[in-house]
Amino acid sequence: MAETTLIQGGTLVTPDGEIEGDLLIAGEQIAAIGRDLATEGVSRIVNASRCLVLPGLVDPHTHIQLDTGIYKTPDNWEIGTRTAACGGVTTVIDFATQFPGQDVSAALAGRLAEIGALAQIDYGLHMMLTALPADAELDGWMVDLLAAGVPSVKVYTTYRPNYYQDDAALLRVLAAAGRHGVLVMVHCENDALVSAATGNLVQTGQTALAHHGEARPALAEVEAAHRVLFLARALDPSPQVYVVHCSAGGTVDEVSRARAAGQPAIAETTPQYLLLDAGVYAGGHPEWGIMQPPLRAAEEKDALWKHVESGAISTIGTDHCDYTIAQKRLSPRFTETAGGIPGLETMLPLLATYGVEQSRITWSHLAQLTSTNPARIFGLKGKGGLAPGYDADVVIYDPAVDGTIRAERLHNLAGYTPYEGCSVSGAVRTVFSRGRMLVRDGEFIPAPGWGRYQPGHLEG
């Protein structure tokens, strides 16, 4: 008989609300939830009294072991998934990159080989498209991706020359995706506006990291989102458009308007745009704020929180990117500094503290944003819920432990966190991945190779 674990006496957080009760794990799946479940024959009992029992987080946006060709993060999949598990994240959806001259099947095989026997939690993949083939071949790529369980592609409206897609290329990707039922994730920043603002700063010698925010105005993001949604709307069938890491309220307004008009459109944000602002650039560690899109004016945080509260934002992911502090400080120029920050281990305590405790969202809403919705949107069956038949990806969170975020306590390699010194209510206590205990009382239990590829299959 499969090993069984009874998580006893916790507050179970389901998408529909919180219930006091027990949760029984049998093997890799949740077998039962309810009050006073029987203890006879149970292999292991875990006391969860005064704790929240959450579905494991499904982070739809990570960059573990990233190599952009300029900078390479020093982590691998063992380290990336370790810091994830310690943060209560039991599934990541990362990216495979289709490099020029490569087709998507080769790109996917290459990425899966990198992950190989290292991943300690489950993972899915999106396909990042760079160099597009002719339409007939692009159609073939969409078919291959769906068959491989990769129902989502990502494109960029900026970053010349490597990732940038012009409007004609964007339209081709959107059209092919619409024909095949593939979801299109878009990094939205108007490249001409970003290039002009950056160029002006460079010409006037204003290249210090403090100027990073000015180089990439919010208008550039809002315009690009508007344009992409407009192009998608003109197509029949119209593809699902997923705007990644919305950093400005106006961007989410564009997504909301599209949805109100009946267009399939989804907005994602990240903890950094909800909790940090352009004040970081004027502080002692401007490198902590080097990311694209940049941190915004403080009022944008309020606008984004309102969009979270209203449901206009469907998902929160981390955009985790484990560059070290040495890499972040390598150049004094914002144009050359590695963009991206680590976030996998800090997302849950930050959202618990600044979302739930401050009454902006409920625990159920937190679970929807960070688990249920990403699992549903990207078609990961068995993830994102606490109910019989779901994978036993379960997080026990103790809200009574008051703590402070310190880089030295995190399980990644960056050596810094932009939330250094930030106080948080609660801590991840215990984590199960498909029934296997990966974190016990805050201590990580290594399980390289335990993580399994999770193919995504969109509905409809």
Ligand SMILES: [Zn+2]
């Ligand atoms: Zn990203």
